[in-house]
Amino acid sequence: MSGFDYSSDAYHVEKRRQLAPLITQPVEPFRAEFDRDVVGGEARFWMEIHMGLLKASATLPQWCEQLLSLNDAEALRALQPRVVSLGAQLIHHAHGHHHIEDEHFFPVFLQRYPELANPIDLLEHDHEVLASVLDDMEKAVAGMNRPAGAGEKAGRDELLVAGEVLHKAALRLDRLFVRHIGDEEEICLPVLAQW
Template sequence: MRDLSLDTRLGLPDALQVLLQEVPREAWDADPNFHGLVSFWLERHMMFRQLMAHMRAETEGFLTGARDPQDFARGIGRYGGVFVQQLHGHHHIEDHHYFPVLREKDARIEAGFDLLDADHHALDGILNRFVEQANGAIRGVGGADARTPAGALHAGLIELDRLIGRHLEDEEDLIVPVILKYGAAGLG
């Protein structure tokens, strides 16, 4: 059996892409069920991607000397806090509200919700590591070797970006076709 853990998976297995084949990404925004919950949900995912890109740029700017150390520390603290808080809240709503309703809509993809739930648990540990790395980089600002904790944060952000990206893409490929095909009844 193929390893489907978040850190090794390259996408959803074919068995979980049945609705994506019926409702491919290219057709999403033309679907009458797109506007509303789906577009809002995808905007939240875009926000997570943008926050990740911003924190990477902040860290790279600090490492190259182009970013003021105090501004870097404030920016990582602010954007990192928003990122973690919003992602935890997003996952909580999905796990306790959206996923239970959506898993009942099509038995062919029910196992996909277990996969996404497992991702959320894996991401909890990864987010904890990110918080430690961000706090280390913030505390290191002004120190003799501030580049070492900032470098660790940068490496962690690259890995976090890869894992969050994989999770968000798989989640979109599983959930958006369900909502577009069956509607958002019970989710609002």
């Protein structure tokens, strides 16, 4: 049972502009001795995973834009598999990473520090939203991966329509990743650094 209304503007990952006091206050005691620059071990590894996810989520919309700017059917077909592969990898990595957090990190955090219930609850809710955004992405990637219809023009037009759908989904995912991962590090890194 949450101590806050996740769907409200102050908490929802697609609407919040910062972390509310109910989320940051339980983390304050961990922050006192925390220095992001000297983080090592598991926390450093975790940050590197985040950097990889953010790099892929920032790259995908750019590659979609490149695809959408192409007129030549041959060039389009050459770029298509790279876009599909990056999208599929990103979805796979994101699901795997969220699974590890939900099943391993967050339960351990809560067991050691029950006072982190609200921050962890927020991050778990974020993962639910992200899962549905990733589902949309998956559909968009599948749309890009369909064999082109008969005729050069039809094939090109289909690919461009699918590219636009994927571009929109990829931009949304990137925006939510920036918010979620930034906030997650703000909450979890000071805690992880204490171990």
